Amino acid sequence: METGEIIQIFAQSGFQIDPQALDAIRTSSPEQIQHVVGTIDNSVLVVGIEHIKPIFSISKNIPVSVSPLEILPKQVEIPKKSKSVESTVTILKDITNQSTCIGEYTEFVQYFRDRYSSLGDILRKRVGARPIESLKKRNLDSREELSVIGMVLDIRTSSNGHKIIDIEDPTGTIRVLIHKERDKELFESGCRLLLDEVIGITGTLSSDGNMIFANRISWPDIPNSKNGTLNGKKGGGKAVFISDIHVGSKTFLEESWLKFIDWLDDDINYLVIAGDVVDGIGIFPGQEKELAISDIYEQYEKAAQYLNAVPKHIKIIISPGNHDAVRQAEPQPRFPERITKMFRNDIIFVGNPAMVDIGVKVLIYHGRSMDDIIASVPGFSYNEPAKPMHEMLKLRHLSPIYGGRVSIAPEKKDHFVIDEIPDILHCGHVHTVGVSRYRDVLTINSGTWQSQTEFQKRMNLQPDPAKATVVDLSGMEYKIMDFN
Numbered sequence: 001m002e003t004g005e006i007i008q009i010f011a012q013s014g015f016q017i018d019p020q021a022l023d024a025i026r027t028s029s030p031e032q033i034q035h036v037v038g039t040i041d042n043s044v045l046v047v048g049i050e051h052i053k054p055i056f057s058i059s060k061n062i063p064v065s066v067s068p069l070e071i072l073p074k075q076v077e078i079p080k081k082s083k084s085v086e087s088t089v090t091i092l093k094d095i096t097n098q099s100t101c102i103g104e105y106t107e108f109v110q111y112f113r114d115r116y117s118s119l120g121d122i123l124r125k126r127v128g129a130r131p132i133e134s135l136k137k138r139n140l141d142s143r144e145e146l147s148v149i150g151m152v153l154d155i156r157t158s159s160n161g162h163k164i165i166d167i168e169d170p171t172g173t174i175r176v177l178i179h180k181e182r183d184k185e186l187f188e189s190g191c192r193l194l195l196d197e198v199i200g201i202t203g204t205l206s207s208d209g210n211m212i213f214a215n216r217i218s219w220p221d222i223p224n225s226k227n228g229t230l231n232g233k234k235g236g237g238k239a240v241f242i243s244d245i246h247v248g249s250k251t252f253l254e255e256s257w258l259k260f261i262d263w264l265d266d267d268i269n270y271l272v273i274a275g276d277v278v279d280g281i282g283i284f285p286g287q288e289k290e291l292a293i294s295d296i297y298e299q300y301e302k303a304a305q306y307l308n309a310v311p312k313h314i315k316i317i318i319s320p321g322n323h324d325a326v327r328q329a330e331p332q333p334r335f336p337e338r339i340t341k342m343f344r345n346d347i348i349f350v351g352n353p354a355m356v357d358i359g360v361k362v363l364i365y366h367g368r369s370m371d372d373i374i375a376s377v378p379g380f381s382y383n384e385p386a387k388p389m390h391e392m393l394k395l396r397h398l399s400p401i402y403g404g405r406v407s408i409a410p411e412k413k414d415h416f417v418i419d420e421i422p423d424i425l426h427c428g429h430v431h432t433v434g435v436s437r438y439r440d441v442l443t444i445n446s447g448t449w450q451s452q453t454e455f456q457k458r459m460n461l462q463p464d465p466a467k468a469t470v471v472d473l474s475g476m477e478y479k480i481m482d483f484n
Helices: 003-012 019-024 030-039 053-059 068-075 105-124 132-137 184-191 254-263 296-308 370-376 386-395 454-458
Strands: 090-094 145-157 163-169 172-178 198-205 211-218 238-242 270-274 315-319 354-357 361-364 424-427 433-438 441-446 467-472 477-482
Touching: 003 019, 003 030, 003 254, 003 296, 105 145, 105 198, 132 145, 132 163, 132 172, 145 172, 145 211, 163 184, 163 198, 172 184, 184 211, 238 441, 270 361, 270 424, 370 386, 386 424, 386 433, 386 441, 433 467, 433 477, 441 467
Parallel strands: 172 211, 238 270, 270 315, 361 424, 424 441
Antiparallel strands: 090 354, 145 163, 145 198, 163 172, 198 211, 238 467, 354 361, 433 441, 467 477
């Protein structure tokens, strides 16, 4: 029988099945499996090797008194490929247990100062900038080109169609004018600026010192090359990237998911999940009408059944999303213990965002900020998730716009700054698939396991479901698998 079919038989009777027991009964008939399910006491939550004795006593005429551990090697041969790559996971960055904010005014100030300081330090390596206040205190030659580094405070269009940008640093604010005809490329760049991002402006000063006429805009950006493959390291093995499973929704694609679980084999070392494991409760108006499971903990129990059936050798890493049962304000900590204890104990839970090392560095972020980025940048859409992800790398920030659709907790440190450059940036949230490369970073948006919801129909959003991205970590080559 297929692995997914076996899991489904046990799940329909309210049981989870241990991977070792699952391996042992793959060659059994549906009738034999149904028989053993009927013999299991209702108090059992996870079916283990000790519960499958009836299968062997029926099919092989083996006395029930014989231990199944003694007969399994002879009766069930599950060929395993030798794995030359050891699957190890190191958590490099995670907000879990580090949140200290309570929402005071001073914390907002600290948050933005940390963002400016972190991104400003990156820009100062490329731009010889002056403090903004110094421009107004000295008699500077208006023909002399100068640079400042500031956070975008306001963006508007003049009556003549020019872009006017207000930027600020810790010393003050200044106005920047980007002429619509002098430099078409520069003007287009000005139209793509986002509120609260940190940029460098190079240009000339007006005679009164209150405005800069921009000649160039600089971004923190990642280097063109990291001077060596994978930060000087070589990864090994294969990793599968998915997100937005949405267990508990009526539109969860269980058949496709079971095909995916059955496909996983010894060639896979890691499974990385970027949030929205379940559909959640009360996430949007009228959601209760779209739920197959209306209790949040029952949703996680079902999700645990599915993920506990993943082959044991595969390291699973799970980060939360906006549908999950953690705080809605980002950055989000990992799932609480009441939820994690439902899953097998070798699953690694991290916050959102988080950086992990699996031989290569993977930055995991659910991607909710893409709602704001797509709405703010001309030409961006949910059909091309790679574009907003490239913008994150260019800005060196995962969630640049403050006060949009994303609720952001004002931590003393801005955990969305991309200070360490990843090898892979993995997001989800938008329910469309997009894999691309931005300079030396592989960007993956891994789609969803949920068909179109009524809410998405009203928003005219078409998901791209039941796909998984497989990456060979030794060479960063990838393949998108379709389980529709």
